Amino acid sequence: MFLSVFFKGSWLVQLIVGIGLFVCSFFLEYRVLSSFFSPQPLALLLAVTLECGKISAIIWHYYLHHLSDHEYPTTVRLISLFFRLGLVFLSLLCSMLFLSARLDRPGLEKVRTAELEAVEQRHEERLIEAERLYNARKVTAQAGQAQKRKAVQEQWGQRIQQLESLLLQEMGNTVRGTFRGPRYEEFAQRLAQEKTGQQQALMEFDRHAADAASMLAAEFRKEREAIEVATEQERKGIQELDYSEDKRANEPHVIAFLQVVESLWNRTLLPLQFVFLFSILISALLEAGIMLAFSTLTIAVVPVFMAHHQEAVEKETLKAHVNGEAERDDLLHGAAVHRVRRAGKRVVKEAEAHLKNAVA
Known part of the structure; x- marks a missing residue:
């Protein structure tokens, strides 16, 4: 009982984490795509479709590789892998663009x-x-x-x-x-x-x-x-002038961090370099968190659903088999009755014929 509650609770936490990261990724992707696509509903529809496709790709990719009883063609597997990685790269790029735009010299x-x-x-x-x-x-x-x-x-x-x-x-x-x-x-x-x-x-x-x-x-x-x-x-x-090294134009926290790095390791980094690395880190963590949450959730939940599905399939198969047997028996019974009736009619006709000959 305790283990069941624990696993269900962990699945729920993973689902909440995955949905939260999914919403963040969707927001970042929508904000970036809205800058390139017009009208706004088109960017919204595209962002929703791509983000939902990314979650769906995680599920069907796992299904194709681990749970399918049929061997799918290599081209289908490659297209699925390409689609999945392409969506992840797109989300990663949109996150980097959004964060870079916000962190790159905000006071410019x-x-x-x-x-x-x-x-x-x-x-x-x-x-x-x-x-x-x-x-x-x-x-x-x-x-x-x-x-x-x-x-x-x-x-x-x-x-x-x-x-x-x-x-x-x-x-x-x-x-x-x-x-x-x-x-x-x-x-x-x-x-x-x-x-x-x-x-x-x-x-x-x-x-x-x-x-x-x-x-x-x-x-x-x-x-x-x-x-x-x-x-x-x-x-x-x-x-x-780009003010790339002007402290007034850059984020104060970034400047403070770079000063600490320079004082500790005698390493000078430009604010733009830090912004680029920080954007990559946040974007990678965001996408890795989405993939990890939904992948582990898929690994944990899909077998249960597959077991229920197989059980339902077996029941439906057995029901179809029983119904088929019953229908076949009914058909055989009907055929036998039809033969008996035909034989009875033939015997009656022969008896009537003998009776008529005897009377004559």
Whole structure:
């Protein structure tokens, strides 16, 4: 009684373990297949079919090799083995893909976003600093140009004032009310020339000042373009960088484990290498657990079912045999009765014939 309960309990535990691992394998396979197949119901149907086929393959493979009374063709056995191993390899591959995607630099997007935000912040700071320097240079240049323009204007203004003073003196040079300034025309002409010269000098100065302002603005635009180019290169570099050795992008537990390995055995492993090995380990354990659970369960339970099946087959065979014997006896009995009836009818006819002859 105790052994019966123990074995039934162990079978139940194996069944629970197998179903649990089967559900995990199905979930991983479905998540991976849903990334490759569309629509989603197709990926779900495919995952359910393949996982159920894997469990069925474990059972029928054991049946073909150990319990079948008939020798199945070699091709059937090879196809069954190929189908079984193919499903196991597919589940193993899907588990590795899922785990690798989850464990491979989980903080990559967060770190990359932070780096891009830092680049954008530096970009804004550079633009603000460049604009501040440009405005400072512009103010300084405008102040210097204003002083120089004022100096030019004062330089020409002094000569103009002297000529205007001489011109006024010459205009006051009269004899008996008659204008007698012989140099008036000369001073007036020189005054006009000085004013024209002043205007041309100021216009030339303004033109040079405008050119200097344009050059300063062009330098500012080039500096902005250089900042934009440098920032774009930084963005591109961040997008292309894989951060495979960046502690911020990798799983903290993985980094801690690798540091322990390096400190104990002086062996340096990359996070991606650990992720690959860890994914293989988990996937292999998952598939091995499924095969072990359902294989041992099949080995333990199928013989019992086969015994019940054989007993049922024997009963059905015996019942068919008995029914056949009874039917054969009924047929023989019917045939004998039919012969007796035919013989009786023949005897009656012969008796009637003799009776008629005797009467005649």
